[in-house]
Amino acid sequence: VAVVTALVSLYGKCGSVEEAWTLFDTSTTHDVILYNAMIAALSENGCTEDAVRLLHLLQMKGMVPDKMTFVSVLDACGGHEAIVEGKKVHVFITSLKIQSDSVVGNALLTMYAKCGALKEVQEVFDTFSTRDVTTWNAMVIVLEQSEELNKAVQHFESMQTEGLVPDKFTFASLFSVYGSKEALKEGIRMHARIVGSVFNEDVVVLNSLINMYGKCGSIADARNAFSKISNPDAVSWNALIVAFARCGRGEEALLLYQSRHGENAELDIVTLTTILSAFASESALAEGFLLHLCIVDIEWQLDISVGNALVYMYGKCGSLEDARHVFERMETHD
RNA sequence: CUAAGUGUUGUUUUA
Numbered sequence: 510v511a512v513v514t515a516l517v518s519l520y521g522k523c524g525s526v527e528e529a530w531t532l533f534d535t536s537t538t539h540d541v542i543l544y545n546a547m548i549a550a551l552s553e554n555g556c557t558e559d560a561v562r563l564l565h566l567l568q569m570k571g572m573v574p575d576k577m578t579f580v581s582v583l584d585a586c587g588g589h590e591a592i593v594e595g596k597k598v599h600v601f602i603t604s605l606k607i608q609s610d611s612v613v614g615n616a617l618l619t620m621y622a623k624c625g626a627l628k629e630v631q632e633v634f635d636t637f638s639t640r641d642v643t644t645w646n647a648m649v650i651v652l653e654q655s656e657e658l659n660k661a662v663q664h665f666e667s668m669q670t671e672g673l674v675p676d677k678f679t680f681a682s683l684f685s686v687y688g689s690k691e692a693l694k695e696g697i698r699m700h701a702r703i704v705g706s707v708f709n710e711d712v713v714v715l716n717s718l719i720n721m722y723g724k725c726g727s728i729a730d731a732r733n734a735f736s737k738i739s740n741p742d743a744v745s746w747n748a749l750i751v752a753f754a755r756c757g758r759g760e761e762a763l764l765l766y767q768s769r770h771g772e773n774a775e776l777d778i779v780t781l782t783t784i785l786s787a788f789a790s791e792s793a794l795a796e797g798f799l800l801h802l803c804i805v806d807i808e809w810q811l812d813i814s815v816g817n818a819l820v821y822m823y824g825k826c827g828s829l830e831d832a833r834h835v836f837e838r839m840e841t842h843d
Numbered sequence: 844c845u846a847a848g849u850g851u852u853g854u855u856u857u858a
Contacts, residue, residue: 518849
């Protein structure tokens with residue numbers, strides 16, 4: 510069973526739900542842990558209904574779901590339509606007296622956040638007896654996503670008042686608050702608070718800072734943050750390229766992009782869509798077009814998100830002809 | 844001599 514469970518988990522992480530199911534079905538033993546692994550695999554791949562169904566099956570077979578079961582099921586219920594199921598599970602959890610577990614509580618909170626149920630999020634947070642750093646981090650992100658930037662910063666301060674120590678995730682999320690030229694000073698001030706600490710050497714934190722400075726229009730600070738990274742990862746390079754593009758340094762962005770592209774296909778798409786949107790102003794038409802040539806060259810105009818970004822860019826640049834041209838060349842539209 | 848499997852938050856993303 511142990512081996513089967515590990516494999517189910519592995520398949521889940523690779524997106525092979527079918528294979529996971531096969532293993533699950535053909536297993537001779539079915540204990541809670543195997544169920545948990547299967548439920549986790551399902552929720553990771555967006556199979557909400559199956560995940561909930563397995564929870565019920567597990568109970569019908571006389572087994573008792575544990576904390577991990579609920580966390581995975583809650584994870585699966587992260588979507589506007591799944592909130593009904595999520596609430597049922599919530600009630601169930603409350604009746605079992607395990608709502609005080611911090612991991613379960615955090616899963617509850619983020620479930621509601623993904624459902625867009627901000628009121629419930631706040632409720633969970635307020636009635637949560639075992640809030641930890643993860644809880645606060647999640648809350649900061651929720652506030653950011655609902656554009657409550659001041660509240661996000663307030664939360665960051667409050668968590669320290671409550672005696673919790675911010676971690677690198679806290680800072681990485683926090684810096685996303687500062688995303689405009691007007692916010693540069695505030696951003697710098699916040700950055701100053703980690704200067705000299707280990708956070709100012711952490712890739713994740715520094716990546717976030719590159720992004721922040723790029724959005725605030727300070728390419729010098731962005732480069733400086735990049736230079737502090739001992740081992741830049743794909744995200745670091747990506748953030749730097751995008752920072753150049755946002756600061757009106759299209760050529761440098763392009764050059765960097767060309768030297769990097771192909772290293773990580775998924776990130777390449779992110780880079781392109783972001784650069785194109787940054788180029789979506791008339792003055793940048795030339796650079797946008799130049800970039801377009803590179804894309805056509807590598808046959809990436811087929812990708813939907815890149816295509817959409819191209820259409821958007823040409824539209825914004827007032828070149829409807831080109832926008833239409835791209836649109837017609839795309840294989841699929843959404 | 845010893846063992847094994849499952850879970851929540853995070854940095855780059857266009858509309």
